[in-house]
Amino acid sequence: MWNYILVSCMVLLVSLFYHCYFKKPISIIDYAEQTYDYIIIGAGTSGCVIASRLSERSNVTVLLVEAGGYFGWWSAIPLAAPLLQGSEVDWNYKTESQLYSSRGLQDRKQSLPRGKGLGGSGQMNYLVHSFGKPEDYKNWPKGWSHADLAPYFSRVSDSMKATLTSTEEYLVKAFAAAESTLGSANVTLQRAASTFSNGVRWSTYHAYLQKAWNRRNLHISMETLATKIETKDSRATGVELMFKNGSRGRIGVNRDVILCAGAFNTPQLLLISGIGPAEELEKHQIAVVKNITEVGKNLFDHFNVPIFANLIAPVSITLKKMQSFRQLFNYIVLGTGLWATNAVMGLARDNDSGVILFGMGSTDENLLRKLANIHTETYRSMFPSYNDSAYEGFLYLASCLKPKSRGTVKLRSRDIRDSPIIDPAYLQHPYDVSCTHRAIKLALRILATRVFRKFGASVHVPDFQECRDLRQDYRDPRYAECVMRMGGLTSHHPGGTCRLGMDPESVVDEYLRVKGIEGLRVIDASIMPAPISGTPNSVVISMAERASDLIKN
Template sequence: MKTVESIILSSALLFISLQLIEAANPFDYVFKRAAEENQRDREKRQYVPKDNSIFDFIIVGGGSAGCLLANRLSENPRWSVLLIEAGGNENIVHDMPILAPNLQKTDSDWQYQTTPQENACFGMRDRKCSLPHGKVLGGSSSINYLYYTRGNMRDYYNWAALGNYGWSFPEVFHYYMKSEGAYLKGLEQSPWHNRTGELSVEFVEFRSEIAKYFVKGAQDAGLKSVDYNGYSQLGVSFAQATTRNGHRASSSKSFIEPIRYSRKNLHVINYSTVIKIIIDPITLTALGVEHVYKGKVYSVHSRKETILSAGALHSPQLLMLSGIGPGENLQRVGISQLVELPVGQVLYDQVTHFGPVFTTNTTGSTLFGNTITQKDLDQYFAGSAGTRISSTAGFETLAFFRTRNSRTPTDVPNIEIAMGAVGLASDGGTTFKTAANFRDDVYQKAFSELENRDHFTTIPVLLYPKSKGSLRLRDRNPFSPPEINPNYLKEQEDVEFLLEGIKEAIRIAETPSMQKINATLWKRNVPGCEHLKFGTDEYWRCSIRVLSYNFYHYIGTCRMGPHTDPMAVVSPELKVRGVRRLRVVDNSVVPTMPAGHTAAVALMIAEKAADLIKQEWEQNYKININT
């Protein structure tokens, strides 16, 4: 006998199927439904604290770190917690991993760009690379490509060696474990994974034929099959992704949705932009924040702490807007300085090269948008994790290796290769190209002939960039984007490491396993490099500067360090130097780049910060009770 729930589900799936039959493109219904969800989300009544309301903790930014931190702090029923997010809530498009590129250049993305780059982004409009940054509850975890990587254990020993006590690998490892709920087939007994945390981590069930051959090819080339979140990172693996049964498991879904309405001491407000931290100019104590909701300015105050979790681009911007930062920049835009700190003077990001690209003799293995069928959608809505819709935007495998010219220890990679049965041409030069800001002529001359032809893309990622950038205020308007100059490829060493990454991708493609699908290097000179012979080192050096790309792994703008570190903005306890009751808890505090993607790093930081905050204020509570 059918349950009421199963009847409702069957009726919903029938309705969806009927809607899709009428759609010219299977995703037409999905995008229409997403637009309707967004409209309802904006129109519905939500909790808005009265002006001058008081909370124990105010968290600015509902991204990866902010969502987890709000969850952990609200575990104490005596503490009231306010989480403020500038964006809205997720919709059906966020849920589908294959549609990650479609979320860039939307209301869920701040849509920032770099300043014109002198040494990179030559293939982009105005030499500006895109800088995706989540503007939605869940932050970048709601719009990213869902990779879950922790970096190399030596990264954290290096943090501690810089004077960041409490941040060595053994001291942070259990914080990674705490939030993780691993459903990784073959690793069920691994001591490197936890299976009880809120954040679901899976191997993506859908695997293209090309991806399977690539893993075998990497093994032919000498790379071991590894759990790159285990003891050894060097090797190749199918991607570990933050999905639950093939659906995106964002920080919002994992840490906020389950408790948002059951914990009465947790208050979440969407569509509200924080414009300033309220700081007592005499005592230099953070008292709360000013935020704008529907055109009206509200003030909210904190009894205990104000916490910035707005990400590596917005946390430094808010500090500077509030008078905390380098005097030269603040004076230039007309902001009175309260505290001199090197906010925004360090910015690192992992630059990549979009390619090499290879053709294959397979049929239907590349994830072209027109290969998604109504059947795929029906199966996805019915709960199947094995359809193309659950693919992490087509990028399915990761390979970590150490190049011959690397300066890292022998057990530490300096290049990662992300491989996807996808490319700029797999969507007809629309979404991917627009999201990355590639010029039309770059696409037409180098990639357009690949439309409707099976191919795959390899993207070498520079794990430890030497080139250092910066972030500055453009003006004193809190709604203006900051000036962001990552200084991509300023250091020639970065180009040389990426060159070795390109060669490694080609070496893998030439292995016997890859030749079973006739993997063939796509030889089209990119604009600006026509004068060079394709495939030479000089050609690739030129191409690296044209096809510069990034995975939005921004760090360091509110760098963590001891008092002896002249570039430190926060202490190892994540407290802003010179200001009381103000912390930064997000990837802006990361002192040096980890060897991997940074979404998981933000969660680890938030877990540790939650313990630091609890220890301090619970101890204060016990002292007050005893006295």
């Protein structure tokens, strides 16, 4: 057995060495040309798709600009996603102090990890695959309905290797069996689908960019920051860049500049380039190129309330199990076991209220408390497993799938290197509170089913000092609201800040062109008109696929 392990490790090291030193993609460049047909800003989830699809035509030239570099080997491990947060591959954004939520967090600020490097946030997310439900798209513009996107959903499911969670997991079996017990037409429970292959993360970096990065008509400039979109006579003419050594340059464009920088960085770059609300631009002494009032507005995000469930039966993922020789062997040698999962086991929905079953009990307090920017007292009150690596339990993440609260992204300064001012306004709208409470009650109903009682499942009720004057019961709406406003956390699903639409106030039209500026498009989560009832990553990939067809045609 030890010989087998040794040989496997040697093969791994040799392949890594060969990849690093002998297989450098020809698309990775040190110096860009003076002009390109297309310049894509951001090599994240959508940018990798657009770069791959547009460069399929050998008669066009494509430049992909990325502020970061490569992600480390940790990014390949699905369950290691939190280890990348707060590192050099994270933009490390935080919200402004929240008025209606985050009372148990440091300075009432949420941490907003965003991937910085090839693959973007798709290299550090939890890989959950979802397209929501058809009704989510009913008010989307012509060409972007559920029926219009359905062929792309099918294509993306294949290219991203979407697979359902194994039914061999005890908690998955229990979750699936609970649906018949609940007896409600509005309630659906299903196994989670995720995008990883043979225990390894599978993002658009793997599925799209790596297939394209040896094409001579595609250039990739890493550790290069786009500082401004240049325009003349209401047309995008090029991009101003800052390179790794601090020098600046200008690259011209023949056809389109395509922004794929995400829900925070895309509106920031538009504003710095003089495209956005005139009053915001004038405040920072930026010349107004085009007054588009909705740039940076309409920010939405799902907001999770972690509900901890205690277990007696040893059926969850714990730190102690993960650290065992058997699990390490299974992953390193066979690509299986706990490390080869993302711990997301099931999804439940009751109309617009949703629950995710995250099957991990014990957590690393020092790591997760810091990453979530949460007070020690808040963390320990919510997670009874904080000091026990063998603690059996799991989380229900309860949220409103179609929140009505809307926030903003604004400029901190006219310097692109200064992080934008991000205010999601979590729980500002009263509907989000009642909708989230319905999600919590759904979690409790599932937990009370016979299959979960068989595992000795029971809900943990946090003992927040701020909530002690209330009846300590999640079914009590006042107590549930208190917990929401104390310990609710971002789902990392921001979008909407450069809204797609046919109305005069929208930022991009049905062809994803920025209104009033020729040769400038936006293709990322910022264009989503409204939240979907699920995780948005695969929807963004599908939109990028359709956008590629629109541009090529």
